[in-house]
Amino acid sequence: MVENGAKGKVEIDEERCKGCQLCIQVCPSHRLKVNGNLNKKGYMAIHFDEEVKEGEKGCTGCAQCATVCPEVAIEVYRAK
Amino acid sequence: MTAETAYKKVFGRPESLKDAYTHYCPGCGHSIAHRLVAECLDELGLREKTIGVPPVGCAVLAYNYFNFDMVEAPHGRALAVATGIKRASPENFVLSYQGDGDLAAIGTAETIHAANRGEEISAVFINNAIYGMTGGQMAPTTLLGQSATTAPGGRDAKLHGRPIDISIMLSHCDGVAYIERCSLASPKHIRRAKNAIKKCFQVQIDHLGFAMVELLSPCPTNWKLSPKDAWAWVNEVMVKTYPLGVIKDTTGYDEDKK
């Protein structure tokens, strides 16, 4: 049993992220957001929003985000 | 923290890529290309016998990122250095990784002759239509009309000469078994690029000759575009001069799919 009923989740290393936002562009579930905080290098890192609100889709573990991430900052997990 | 047993990891860092913070710009194609090369080496079990040759260019420090033996080459000479490595040590897997200046300007002779001889080397060609490391000068692959610091106002055929299509040129060489041009500017293209890189590596494993993958690569910094707009520029503008697709394939690998 996994939370939110989501089939997948991602973990973003926010210190590796350079804020290019390519992942946001390709996420079909719109789970990736800029949270406004700067990381140590001064980039506005991307944040994975686990909280699936009413009408939203959960992460499917499609790994589109990780596929396009230039920094290999995203690890993707799928429910077994 | 989620119970680990509920999930399995389906995407992580390949072993052939060090866990290092790169100096590449946000949205740079190099970082993606490095990962694809690393994934292919992992999947083919090649890491421990790979010797790589980086370029002079933004990826000059590639040996800090790739997790295999590498030797620096003078600018443009990577394919000559790779030739020496492969001929002296044929049991190693030898790959070169070069940008457009390295492969198609200063290194043109070394590139053509290594390809023409059919050296069993896998070449990765990062084409971002600009000289990144040195700050945005015109590259041999800069498009007509594209702005560069040494072609202010845009590349003009009369003043600056025309862009070169080195992949088409190399396809005329008998020693070349496979060349494909891909893009790094969408998930679908990135997946296609990975297949091409893997096929390129397979050509060396099977002793079929020289193989190369050209990767149209976004350079947000020197194109002065956001990463998202840089992708659009690759997909809508760059492909008009450099169309994607298989440029030469004598491998016979995909015969059954036809």
Place this chain on the structure above:
Amino acid sequence: MPSEKMLMRGSHVVGEAAVRAGCRFYAGYPITPQNELPEYLSKRMVEVGGAFIQGESEIASINMVLGAASVGVRAMTSSSSPGIALKQEGISYMAGQELPGVIINMMRGGPGLGNISPSGADYFQATRGGGNGDYRTPVLAPAGCQELVHLTFDAFDLADKYKTPVVLLGDGLLGQVMEPVVFPDPIDVGTLPKKEWALTGCKGRDPRALFSMLLNVDDLYRHVLHLQEKYDAITAKEQRWETAMTEDADLLVVAYGTPARIAESAIEELRSEGIKAGLFRPITLWPFPSTPLRNLAAQIGKVAVFELSMGQMLEDVILAVGDRAEIYFHGVPGGVIPTPSNVAHFFRSALNGDGKLGRRIET
């Protein structure tokens, strides 16, 4: 067992010696007067299971040597003056990356395309280095084919021992002359010391990277100082020179390479007239044997420098000798090979101080 004595051309001699010394990679481009060397190796290298490749240029060839050297193989290239000019970039990189390799230059007339006759005008190029940065390369200058054999073995040993490119400096005369030679037994390549820095694929260890770029200035500073320590060690231990008839000499002739043999003939001509000249022959041009030369020059008081250039080794002689002796110079450029009589005329002129041939150098 050493080979039997055979009559062989210089360009072939160096190829055979290289193979026996364990060289298993050659890349080169045809250029007169050393074409016989790649032609010889195109067959011989393959016979011993090595790799031969005619590169598309001298530039490609030195880079192929860089690649072969990086995997631990004894590697060599050869060319002549304008082709060696093209290799300078590669040599500088190999020096910075600390890669061993042997570069053979059969010098010809220059500058530019010049001609195909013997000359000594690449002394600066070899000893000062035409590539960028603070580096030196050992330079060995054989005067004949038999010496070429053992200096070829030395070149590979020095290159491996000190992890540096080494220049073997001959000229068109040496490349073309045929002399009797005996070769030592071939080295068993498997018995050569293992190169712990070589790229072999990272199985069972951390990956290795060979590079000369050090963006951090402190790193490059330290690296250049480290290279200098190496060059200091080579200078302390690897100088080679020869002297002849200097014990009672009134004139010390300084010459290297094949011109030294012309000088020797000239000295014999003088000796037969009762004129006592002796020869100091540097064999390593870098490191130049300054101290022994300085000592001998100071003793004898008169030095006559003869070379096939407008005065390149001359500068090393001036640096070594200073005003401890009178220095006279006669240089013959352009591929002209003077006769022993002509050179003897210069030696007599130096001894007499009459300025008839050659000139006195102000120090």
